[in-house]
Amino acid sequence: MSTEPVASVRLEVVPSAELLSQLPLIYKAPGSLSVTCLPHHGPARTVAASIELAQLGYHTVPHLAARSIASQAELRSFLGQLRDAGISELFLVAGDRRTPAGSYSWSGQLLEDVKAFSPEFSVGIAGYPEGHPVLGTADLTRSLDAKAAMASSMVTQMCFSADAISDYLATLRSSGVELPVWVGVPGPVSIKKLLALGARLGVGRSLKLARGTGLARALWRRGDFLHYDSNRLIREIHERIGHDPLFAGFHVYTFNNLHRLPGMLGSLPVRKPRALPANPAYPATI
Ligand SMILES: NC(=O)C1=CN([C@@H]2O[C@H](COP(=O)(O)OP(=O)(O)OC[C@H]3O[C@@H](n4cnc5c(N)ncnc54)[C@H](O)[C@@H]3O)[C@@H](O)[C@H]2O)C=CC1
Numbered sequence: 672m673s674t675e676p677v678a679s680v681r682l683e684v685v686p687s688a689e690l691l692s693q694l695p696l697i698y699k700a701p702g703s704l705s706v707t708c709l710p711h712h713g714p715a716r717t718v719a720a721s722i723e724l725a726q727l728g729y730h731t732v733p734h735l736a737a738r739s740i741a742s743q744a745e746l747r748s749f750l751g752q753l754r755d756a757g758i759s760e761l762f763l764v765a766g767d768r769r770t771p772a773g774s775y776s777w778s779g780q781l782l783e784d785v786k787a788f789s790p791e792f793s794v795g796i797a798g799y800p801e802g803h804p805v806l807g808t809a810d811l812t813r814s815l816d817a818k819a820a821m822a823s824s825m826v827t828q829m830c831f832s833a834d835a836i837s838d839y840l841a842t843l844r845s846s847g848v849e850l851p852v853w854v855g856v857p858g859p860v861s862i863k864k865l866l867a868l869g870a871r872l873g874v875g876r877s878l879k880l881a882r883g884t885g886l887a888r889a890l891w892r893r894g895d896f897l898h899y900d901s902n903r904l905i906r907e908i909h910e911r912i913g914h915d916p917l918f919a920g921f922h923v924y925t926f927n928n929l930h931r932l933p934g935m936l937g938s939l940p941v942r943k944p945r946a947l948p949a950n951p952a953y954p955a956t957i
């Protein structure tokens with residue numbers, strides 16, 4: 672019998688009208704989804720889309736960006752709507768809004784209120800295997816120390832290095848953080864978009880690293896400089912940390928580039944569903 676570990680997968684999607692009609696065609700419920708909260712969208716859009724996706728039967732994890740939440744009253748209202756839709760897990764992050772919309776300026780503050788108002792939610796927080804372009808290591812460590820005890824899991828920022836992720840898990844463990852880690856990897860996306868978004872989101876260091884390693888090799892082997900295929904990176908990460916008890920699975924940043932997802936999901940080293948439905952979906956479901 673193979674001792675090869677299997678992984679779970681979760682897709683990160685951006686809320687949009689097309690998503691709700693197109694996603695079910697290629698990724699079947701009850702797969703897991705993580706729904707972004709971008710500054711120019713605002714949290715109400717994330718909440719509304721998450722509720723619709725949950726109603727379609729997905730395990731849905733809305734992002735709540737602290738700096739985009741206007742007030743405690745707004746937070747209570749969002750939590751009530753999400754709970755009523757059967758949603759039980761959130762991802763809390765500071766968010767990229769330059770000026771906070773209300774009194775929440777970082778995710779620890781938001782986490783405290785979520786736990787005070789609706790302790791039944793489990794909460795994921797962000798992790799940075801390669802640091803953050805603006806926040807220093809001391810800031811990140813302080814923030815993690817403050818949040819870890821209230822959190823149930825971590826999602827890592829997009830990263831192209833299996834070594835960096837493996838080292839990060841070791842650092843977490845040595846600092847006593849034992850949260851299950853969803854490892855954030857890019858999905859199949861055009862190189863142009865990846866570079867543009869990466870620079871804006873602050874994953875420049877990772878991208879620079881990737882040019883010399885996994886990214887460049889993957890592109891070269893495929894003879895395809897237009898699209899990035901993260902299967903190789905995923906395999907490398909899986910080989911390195913697939914057996915680690917802290918490894919929760921892959922969090923795939925899809926950027927809603929759905930048409931290339933089937934090929935990627937089909938080749939992931941993921942947990943297969945126990946019983947295949949009559950018209951099998953891609954096996955990348957939990
Ligand atoms: N990893 C991801 O998926 C996402 C990451 N982000 C980025 O991550 C940053 C940090 O988010 P968390 O890990 O939740 O950090 P956090 O909320 O735990 O904050 C860590 C420290 O950085 C400070 N800080 C956070 N955002 C700041 C900002 N925009 N300007 C000035 N100081 C700030 C906080 O006051 C705190 O001292 C966001 O601001 C954003 O750049 C945003 C959305 C998603």
Ligand SMILES: Nc1nc(=O)c2c([nH]1)NC[C@@H]1CN(c3ccc(C(=O)N[C@@H](CCC(=O)O)C(=O)O)cc3)CN21
Binds near residue numbers: 685707708767
């Ligand atoms: N700093 C930071 N902020 C984030 O929001 C973020 C991260 N990092 N790291 C990982 C993921 C990736 N995220 C993103 C960011 C942008 C798009 C995106 O598609 N942006 C489009 C606009 C989409 C729209 O308006 O509907 C763009 O062209 O900017 C998707 C996911 C969210 N997450």
